[in-house]
Amino acid sequence: MRSVLKTGIAAILRLIPQARFEQLLKLAVSLRAQGQEPVETLRFLLKMDNYIYGMCGQWAVKYGHGHHVKHRLTGYVDHFAELAAAAGGPILDVGCHTGYLAAAISERIDTQVVGVDISQERIDIANATHQGGNLSYFCADATKGKIGAGGYRTVVLSNVLEHIEERPAFLRSLCQQHQPEKFIIRVPNYERDWRVPLKDELAVEYRSDVTHFIEHRPPELMAELEESGLRILKAEIRWGEIWVVAEPAGGSDA
Structure with missing residues (x-):
């Protein structure tokens, strides 16, 4: 019943010209926001902001x-990819998602690039989309036990740390397992x-x-990395x- 109703509403809305629909939508939001305390209006608008942001992400993938x-x-x-290639391989891309970054790294170096993700x-x-003689992917939970054969010179953590609860312990574990020389890290900025x-x-x-x-403020991330036994060589907000x-x-023997 609900799907039939949604289909009917969608058909009706498509009959409204785009410009007119935008006007009606703006009017509806404006009228809904009126007559409330500022805090309630802000909560309403910020929830709408979240919804629109999520939709933009979905359609950005389709686009x-x-x-x-x-x-x-x-x-x-x-x-x-340039940072990782400059740091040198073998390279481990933890939380590689569908392998986009690992594939880009593999095109820039001859040594092994391994992507690991918790989702099969x-x-x-990743395996269906990206191929390369020095590129491989496998499924594993990077927070549990050893990942791969070990001995990676560079570890990439692109939008990964924020998904992990015990981050310093996780980073120390990666250091112990692989004795990497470099970490390439990317996290969302709370600010x-x-x-x-x-x-x-x-x-x-x-x-x-x-x-x-967590979504880190810069000082929070720096403190966590220091607690993990890492020294920051370069940091930027982008x-x-x-x-x-x-x-x-302590160097590569840490």
Whole structure:
């Protein structure tokens, strides 16, 4: 019944010209916001902001033919691939998702690049989409036990740490397992926009992904990396994210 109703409503809405529909939508939101206390109006608008942001992400993937356009527009894949290639291989890309970044790295170096992700579905997509003699993917939970054969010179953690609850212990474990010389890290920045702390203050979901345990302020990330035994070589704020190159504080034997 609900699907039939949605289909009927969608058919009716498509009859309304785009410009007129935009006017009606703006009017509806404006009228709904009136007559309330500012805090309630803000909660309503910020929830709508979250909904629209999520929809934009879904349609950005469709517009990008299966790849989110943010990768192209922000240049983060090329930037991180260059950083990882400069750091040297073998390279382990933890939380590789569908393998986009690992594949870009593998095109820049001759040594082995391994992508690991907790989702078998994502690994299947990675294997079906990206091929290379020095590129491989496998499914594993990086927080539980040893990952692969070990001995990776560089570890990439692109939008991964925020999904892990015990981050310092996780980073120390990676150091012990692989004795890497470099870490390439990317996390969302809590201070990316004034609406983030406002949502937090008003008890509206502020995280860019509800599976995040944290979205770091820069000092929080730096403190966690130091607690993990890492020394920061380079840190920058780009596109609402914190991008870091770090190394074990005691060198490759840490």
